[in-house]
Amino acid sequence: MSDRMMTVWGDSRSGNCLKVKFVADFLGIPYRWVETSVLKAETRTSDFLAINPAGQVPVVVLPDGQPLAxxxxxxxxxxxxxxxxxxxRVDRALMFQWLFWEQYSHEPVIAVRRFQKVFLGKPDADIDPLLLSRGERVLGLMDAHLAGRSYFVGDRLSLADVALVAYTRFAGEAGFDLVRWPHVAGWVGRVEAALGLMPPEGR
Ligand SMILES: N[C@@H](CCC(=O)N[C@@H](CS)C(=O)NCC(=O)O)C(=O)O
Known part of the structure; x- marks a missing residue:
């Protein structure tokens, strides 16, 4: 394997990590993937913390040795x-608008509820009920935006779609049935097809 290749430390069940894989695969960028389990605390070893002191995946190390999280x-x-x-310029700013919204309002709800249900095995009664109401609001907002358009920005695939699809495609695992948000469901299928992804198992 070439030394000039980027290395990705990622947990392949994490939407945040899969974003990196999706973009690299779509653009034909070579990389080596180091599977790093969050549940097994592999993000807490001293070797890992030397690469990303924040103790989080994904992190990549670029061919010149520069880490980027x-x-x-x-x-x-x-x-x-x-x-x-x-x-x-405006479309680019709109893409950033959705990227920031994804990190502040979407991922902390949909991804966190999925993590608690699927990975921690918590029953619904033990999960903060705000995650359910906020998730419904998030999906409602996305559904309204997607009514009459195919993609989030400029009617073509952009990083806004990649960021938002990463956890929206697992919304069912988080306890949100996308049948209630048909424009979102259609868009998930469209983005998966554009990226060459199979729907996740069980959906
Ligand atoms: N905002 C960060 C979030 C990264 C993140 O939360 N990573 C999780 C996995 S999805 C993680 O590494 N958690 C381990 C920990 O925080 O201890 C990003 O988008 O990369």
């Missing part, structure tokens, strides 16, 4: 100059 920052780095970042 934060899924959306990694995607932006990988996709620079590609069609996944709109050339139009």
């Amino acid at each position: 934060q899924s959306n920052a990694i995607m932006l780095f990988l996709a620079e100059g590609s069609d996944l970042i709109p050339g139009d």
